[in-house]
Amino acid sequence: MKIFGENVFNEAVMRERLPKTTYKSLTKTIEEGLPLDPGVAEIVANAMKDWAIEKGATHFTHWFQPLTGITAEKHDSFISPTKHGLVAMEFSGKELIQGEPDASSFPSGGLRATFEARGYTAWDCTSPAFLKEDAGTLTLCIPTAFYSYTGEALDKKTPLLRSMQTLSKQALRLLRLFGNTSTTRVTSTVGAEQEYFLVDKKLFDKRMDLMLTGRTLFGAMPPKGQELEDHYFGSLKTRVAAFMHELNMELWKLGVLAKTQHNEVAPGQFELAPIFGTTNIATDHNQLVMDSMKKVALRHDMVCLLHEKPFAGVNGSGKHNNWSMSTDDGHNLLDPGPTPHENFQFLTIICAVVKAVDDYAELLRVSAANPGNDHRLGANEAPPAIISIFLGDQLTDIFSQLQNGGLSRSLQGEKSASGVKTLPAFRKDSTDRNRTSPFAFTGNKFEFRMVASSQSISGPNVVLNLIIAEVLSQFADRLEQATDFDQTLQEILKETAKNHKRILFDGNGYSEEWVEEAAKRGLPNISSTVDAALVLMRQSTIDLYEKHKVLNRTELESRYEINLEQYSKQINIEALTMIDMAQHQIIPAAIKYSTQLANSIIAIKSASSAADVSVQEELLNALCSTLVSLKANLTTLEEDVQVANAMTNDAYEHGVYYRDVVFKAMEALRHDGDKLETIIDADIWPLPTYAQMLFML
Template sequence: MEIFGANVFNDAVMRERLPKNVYKSLSNTIDKGLPLDPSVAEVVANAMKDWAIEKGATHFTHWFQPMTGFTAEKHDSFISPTSDGKVIMEFSGKELIKGEPDASSFPSGGLRATFEARGYTAWDCTSPAFIKEDGGAKILCIPTAFCSYTGEALDKKTPLLRSMEALSKQAIRVLRLFGNETSTRVITTVGPEQEYFLIDKKFYDNRMDLMLTGRTLFGAMPPKGQELEDHYFGSIKERVAAFMKELNIELWKLGILAKTQHNEVAPGQFEIAPIFASTNIATDHNQLVMDVMKKVAIRHDLVCLLHEKPFAGVNGSGKHNNWSLATDDGQNLLEPGNTPHENAQFLTFLCAVIKAVDDYAELLRLSAANPGNDHRLGANEAPPAIISIFLGEQMSDILEQLANGGVKSSKQGGTITVGVSTLPTLVKDVTDRNRTSPFAFTGNKFEFRMVPSSLSIAGPNVVLNTIVAEVLSQIADRLEQATDFNTELQKILGEIARNHKRIIFDGNGYSEEWVAEAEKRGLPNIKSMVDAVPHLITEKSVKLFEKHNVFSEVELHSRYEILMEQYCKQINIEAQTMIHMAKRQILPAVVKYATNLAASINTIKNASAQADVSAQEDILNEVSALLASFKQKVYNLEALAEEAKAMEEDLYKKGVFYRDVVFKAMNSLRADADKLETLVDAELWPIPTYAQMLFML
């Protein structure tokens, strides 16, 4: 209790340090969404400064989330000069409300020219300020939004806040129709489960591919992988437990409700999960989680890998985005209750989500797209690239009843008797879990399992909030015009159940049968980021985001350019890294081994003309053939990478070339290298192996 929130300027601190009228005004903005009164900023800034200095902070920063997907900060000290040559510690309301970082060096997708440098950060008072401790320094971090000189959003936070307001507005319309006059806001809440890998730092330092790209570009599978299923939920090794202990303490100081930790499926893979928070705060917290994990790992001579597929052949990492809806007076709108068939309000919000996911499946898939996730989606792990919804037996039955004209009952869970007298009878949930579903209803929330492990959760939640807001808007429009509310509501729910049941799938999402079935149903199967990104700028998408004031058309086109550029740049970096490692590390090692082998053969022959050296010669011939093939593929990849860089066609065509030509050549080159790894003397192989990285913790 003494640790938790110690470095956060939270509600308790504000209540203690702010005058009552200032605290009340600020609370109304935070809790009720009322406009911020600029007059409170000066008082808050002074109290925040005093608190931070007492904690040992010397600098402050506007902490924001540009479209790099990472966080950004520029530190300014509290000191100001006085006329007598000394300094005082100052922090004004103006400095709290607005900052002016250089906007020209961040991705803007054409929104800003290079010479147009001015940008603004604006204080987001709904997310509490906090103190970061880096290398002994303590910095007051003020969460902010980031926009251009001309007002366009240059960050991930601004659209998220807009989408939260849009959803709240439409959800309140629906709640009013159900007679709810007490709720004033609807808040989306998120609990993002974060998967990650840990490896020994000495191995990381000797892998250029991990350092520059986050994943291994070469590496043969070890004799053992994850096939024994012995790592998942296994006993946590002491070294990892020590890392987790310090990680928890650092996160708790920042007010992050880190709750669960365990071994994941792949060797060297782990997971941390927090308790739910409002989406805005949960997004900030997840960015901090990723940052703190990396820093704490280094202190233990470990490296935290957040790439979606750092190791081929074993499960990759995702980020399960557990999303729900709650009113400001504490009602979970996705809580079915004991008799969900009688809960019309719950059914309305459930059906709204179902329709939203079906209507905008391409956008939801896009929100989970990055270069790393292309390695993971559709592989033999959760989830497939096809968007579908798992409802479970109870809700699927209710939806079927709705489609057939009315709901009359709800299936119940019952109990489980284990068969041992000393063990308790277990209350059985009304539905099983489906780990192969990308979008699963899990009791009173939806779990979006497709989100990449390294991605900011802002994008997926912007899409979720906006598409659900749109469907709630459609429902509210009809109900507000209806002469008979109940009749019209039943009609709406029945239509949704009939028209959108194609998105419901409770079976095995890994199976080939599901791929064929999804195609019959007309569900999109978008397998790569390159094919997902164009859906951001379709007429349908522009109309959606502009209607709810989440993105302008200009902002959408800027993000299209940024995403396509990021894909092309990432694949190019990977290709160049492969070329460098191949030429400077692998080729010399193989040549040395072949030379040693040839010298050994000659030495044996000279010693005994009758000696059988056929085994050595076979190995030499195999290695030499692979070496020649590998060398040719290196030069081929080099030429293709140069061709791709020189392309002046549109970004989509360039992305397709990188995906279909360059990436294919990379995989071909890797195949030869991985085969050579199994033949070359282990003492000569220049980079750490999978067996070392995955099992030596």
């Protein structure tokens, strides 16, 4: 396909445009993780500039990922003044490798104050530069890391790159013990499936809650939702298909391996899945996917919603983070092979993953925590807030054998039995799938299904890289000191199978019985973002991050503050939006309709004293009593928000107040607002309904 990667300064372009020695030096830096030769930057910058200008670009930007969770960019033109009032198009090596945005204007959790503005962006040469199109103009985007004047990471990219380094280091230690001397680097790989909703822009523009918060704060359930299960994998509507086609074209130009697209479970919900790639590039690509979805949707008079729960009562959206590890010579370390019970390197790595997820389940839960995901996790659509692992029949059987001290078999898939002679026969997979599991082995990778749809995948993958690197280092420490390698390895595998079997669960993760069973097993169940944030401040967490040089104490403290601050700010915005909608849209509509009903009753009685107006009176009474309740709950919410805004408590107590007081007041107000929607005349009700938004595409 000619368009694929046409807007990417990729390996093929570099090979064509860079001198051979420069190309070799840069690729060596990328492939072996070596320091960048400063002399290379000047040559690369000139080639990159010429390529971008030939494509039509006039500006460049350092494209980075601050702690907002989205991307940021500041555009500079290539022009430089020359004599006689003319300009030349220039781009230096210094401009390529270093930028200086205002660090105090991004979330920093106290790392930067307003008077401490200096921050730096540094070129991440492991992720290719690309051209991004906006309103017909192209801008050269240079992926960068972002850190403060004092050296702390202020972004999502820096800790991700650090975690990839430590994972490679610890994985190589283990591979060497198994006799692998050829591999020089191990990288984590990710494929992030992205779920999203589409709504008609005309309807979106009439919903202040969607515009300001990304989710509906009021809205009664329609007569039809997802109960018929007819939307999932259904045929695409023409409008949606046109959107998806253009989205694919845009993503393919950017080198994003967009592969699969389909209707999701909820009406108005869809999914895009890419082919896996190196984690830092996959993270960049997922940001481009989300950005492109929003822009392309607008061209089709639709709006893309990435909130985890934009509509109450129907499925929300997440990301399925498919994680694995690969060597630089092309081997997937999570590929079990035909007889996994004989593949001890694979079993050691699987055991490391199981132990890591059990030991650091709460940290993994933190990585998927945000206010939107609090609405989703634990509902009948998404994994519960309890971390567990699904290994499938084959590996579960092997773990049972390990607990008993011996390995003798690997279960194999049977032949399919459709009962129809004309259908082709094939061998089934060795295990079923479990879509209710938050962390499931799916053949040669683990699928972390807890990740929130709107968040960067950087955070979850930092944690996965880090915790697995830590357990690999523990295993390597023991094996390197062992006098009998085989015996020590058997001890490690058996201990892991015995000590961490509590984390293995292959049943229905949505059931109440599992919640009770998980509690008996001692598995943590952190239901809210507020409580999840506390895990970041544990000494054990700080020790883990500092041991592997992924984040230091100060950087972790900043993340703790930012997570809680963003939670409180989000709930505050939602509460204020509800107050505004109730005061200026819902109450006036209720008064208007109640006046119509009252006038109707008076008019009918004056025309005929014997006329039965009980229906109108019943409606009027129900409307008025609900309106009184709504006004009381509105006053309570206003008072609660005032208290919250006046609080000077620490970030955690502030978050607890928003969760336990403000949010509960919001729920009470919503109950009354949704009830009024079912009473008031549709011609008077001021908000587009769920039926309109979910089915009018």
